[in-house]
Amino acid sequence: MRSKAGQKEFHFQLMALVAIVVMVHACFAWLIRPRAEAYSAAQAALSIEERSTGETPPLVMVLKDYEQEACIILFLWALSLMGYKAQQLKAHVSLMDQDFVQVEEGHRILPEDARELTRRLQSLPDGQRRALLPRALLAALHRFESTRNIQDVSETVTQLCMAEGERQESELSMIRYIAWAIPSIGFIGTVRGIGLALSQAQAAVEGDIGPVTENLGTAFNSTLIALVLSIFLMFAVHQLQLQQERYVLDVQDEAEQKLINQLHVTRERTV
Secondary structure, eight states: OHHHHHHHHHHHHHHHHHHHHHHHHHHIIIIIHHHHHHHHHHHHTSOHHHHTTOOOOOHHHHHOSHHHHHHHHHHHHHHHHHHHHHHHHHHHHHGGGSOSSOOOTTOOBOGGGHHHHHHHHHTSOHHHHTSHHHHHHHHHHHHHHHHOOHHHHHHHHHHHHHHHHHHHHHHTHHHHHHHHHHHHHHHHHHHHHHHHHHHTHHHHHTTOOHHHHHHHHHHHHHHHHHHHHHHHHHHHHHHHHHHHHHHHHHHHHHHHHHTGGGBOOOOOOOO
């Protein structure tokens, strides 16, 4: 059950990456770089006095390099991964409104009742049964039927919720790696731009500072775009993690209120 869900998520990640690479590269190849080249050619045709008017370069000049393209691809890919997880989380949160135990008011759940409630949970559709709340209730009922100890049931639910929290944390590792990789790619662009600028130092000494300033622009623009994208990405990651942690805590509280507090063990009298 879990492996099928993992394979589905992997296929989504792969298809999303391919689609984003094609889309972003097409946008850069057909729109951004041709416009940047046209602007550069127009600037080259101007005199030195006309270039130094202080006009702000268009956005295409900030985005035109390969490092910025790679950063945007990774940024959009990370957003797609978070969107997939957010959609799954929303579907699981919607199950919180359902009463899977359906215990009547004033009725207590005995160990003898656990098997019937277990069958009811096991008959749920696969998509619902994979959610944390049904799994927690099912594990609690199995534990209650086998041990007849309410404390063991509570510990079982707590351990299951803690394991789910750790699993969700580990599944965010790829997104966190992307959030780290984006500024690193921007730094690579900075190093490349400075290196290209230094290679044109002789031309600058001779009076032609155009290549130097263009390469320095590559250095600074790649860092700028990378840092801006990483700021937005880390904010989105923290928001997703916050929602996941709230969901786990809500499931633990729901299991406590709807099931564990309704459990009852009859004590046999000794003669």
